[in-house]
């Protein structure tokens with residue numbers, strides 16, 4: 001079982017990484033945080049210490065810097081890695097593709113090289129439902145084919161999944177779980193950690209909470225002429241604490257079947273789709289705030305509708321989302337309010 005295992009968490013001060021650190025501690029793992037604060041803040045590490053009731057090992061390090069990262073492996077001798085550290089803004093990836101190829105692909109290559117050098121085999125990798133594009137069928141299952149990526153960001157996820165497959169085929173004794181996240185939202189119920197978008201948010205939920213807080217004047221809904229119940233796009237919004245828990249389940253499962261090389265892909269979503277308008281209305285219910293919005297044109301690269309088939313993750317990992325959209329919006333709003341204070 002988990003107990004006592006030391007796990008390097010790259011991007012451990014980031015949105016999903018920080019929540020995963022908390023869940024790892026709760027489950028008896030010993031997380032080691034590695035982050036370069038390129039899209040996160042040092043105060044999150046202090047808050048993690050507070051939430052976990054201990055001083056967690058922490059290293060400020062860019063994961064593409066192999067020499068610096070090697071020293072962390074030497075010192076910590078981890079038994080596994082969860083590799084979150086990556087750039088994730090779709091629009092920015094179109095403007096600066098090399099930044100995305102360098103960071104997202106470069107960091108995975110370094111992680112895999114160091115794992116080989118130090119005989120570390122267990123890896124949980126952050127992938128995305130973006131690899132499906134617009135699937136032929138919803139809910140989408142893991143066997144649905146990967147599509148032509150809509151952006152350099154999306155392409156880095158496709159390539160990283162392939163790199164892991166190639167490395168296993170070459171004989172490296174990897175045991176790897178790839179988690180394809182749907183739309184992670186929410187915040188820790190304590191209100192101490194959450195999402196910290198820099199500048200104008202691209203994603204729906206931070207845009208809604210910032211508008212509700214008066215930082216933005218109005219939300220623009222990107223298109224209402226899709227073939228959905230109210231014309232707006234459908235996504236599968238997953239509470240970040242549930243998503244964090246899926247990483248713990250993945251690490252616990254990774255040795256349960258076999259010690260042989262392994263590469264298994266799982267969708268991590270709720271299995272339910274919600275339209276943009278349903279999200280706006282649910283936010284109104286939980287906060288009492290009617291977020292002003294206008295309807296704009298479609299956003300380029302958006303798929304019409306996607307939500308997860310969760311059969312595989314439920315059966316193999318024994319994981320299922322427990323929290324609702326309303327829970328996630330309540331926690332995101334709670335987090336936003338204390339940010340303003």
Ligand code: UD1
Nearest residue numbers: 090128130202203204207220221222233235276299301302
């Ligand atoms: C986006 C990325 C996806 C990435 C994920 C990470 C794109 C095309 N996709 O997913 O690859 O893995 O973030 O979290 O950017 N919306 C509005 N108004 C807004 C913002 C969003 O109407 O101001 C709508 C979008 O059109 C979409 C839904 O809200 O229908 C969710 O958008 P968003 O939160 O940006 O996530 P995705 O686009 O699904």
